[in-house]
Amino acid sequence: MMLNIKNNRFYYISLSILIIILDQYTKSIININHTSLIKNDFLFFSIDYVKNYGAAFNILSGSRIFLSTVSTIISLFLIYIILYKKYLSKLDLFSYSFILAGTIGNGIDRITNGYVIDFINLNFINFPVFNIADISINIGFIFIILGLIKNKR
Numbered sequence: 001m002m003l004n005i006k007n008n009r010f011y012y013i014s015l016s017i018l019i020i021i022l023d024q025y026t027k028s029i030i031n032i033n034h035t036s037l038i039k040n041d042f043l044f045f046s047i048d049y050v051k052n053y054g055a056a057f058n059i060l061s062g063s064r065i066f067l068s069t070v071s072t073i074i075s076l077f078l079i080y081i082i083l084y085k086k087y088l089s090k091l092d093l094f095s096y097s098f099i100l101a102g103t104i105g106n107g108i109d110r111i112t113n114g115y116v117i118d119f120i121n122l123n124f125i126n127f128p129v130f131n132i133a134d135i136s137i138n139i140g141f142i143f144i145i146l147g148l149i150k151n152k153r
Contacts (some may be wrong), residue, residue, distance in 0.1 A: 012082050019101035023132040024108060026098040030119040041123065048121040050129045053114065071107030075100060091147045098140030105133030 002045060030037060034049035078100040107117040118129040 006116045009083055010095065012093045013054065013079070015094075015097045016082075016101040016104070019098065019136050020105050020108075021131070023101070023105035023136070027105075027117040027119070028131050031094075031117055037119075043123075045123055046121045047119055048129045050118040051113075051115040052118050052129075068107060068110045071103055071110060075103050075107060078103065091143055091146065091150070095143030095147065098136045098143065100140075101142065102133040102135070102137030105136065106131075109133075 030047065035045045038049050040047045048110045079095050080090070082096050082100065088096075115141060116131065116133075118131050118134070120131060120135075121127075121129045
């Protein structure tokens with residue numbers, strides 16, 4: 001029975017891996033080519049290059065070991081939930097997969113570089129610069145909220 005659950009849920013781990021690859025690939029491109037890409041304007045956003053030494057909105061700046069540890073613990077916990085927790089809806093599994101991908105994506109940066117590379121700067125609102133991992137985490141939380149709303153009906 002456990003093997004069956006793992007096989008069914010491997011899709012969600014694979015989704016996380018694809019998002020992590022996309023996140024790391026985009027950060028690599030920005031890191032290598034940031035001088036030529038910075039301030040390129042697209043319809044809703046521009047490319048920027050920010051080294052974020054903290055967490056969201058640069059809170060806990062300079063806490064590399066703490067943030068790396070928290071990121072690792074959350075990632076392991078999410079992998080466990082995705083693979084082994086019974087009675088999860090598809091929406092729950094998608095939300096945990098997106099959060100896992102973002103947590104690992106930014107965690108890789110924190111552990112290897114000591115900072116997270118942020119590069120998406122919204123043109124239409126004054127908002128902190130962010131990256132694909134941040135988007136993934138936010139999508140995951142939106143799915144959790146949608147699940148909570150759906151379950152209240």
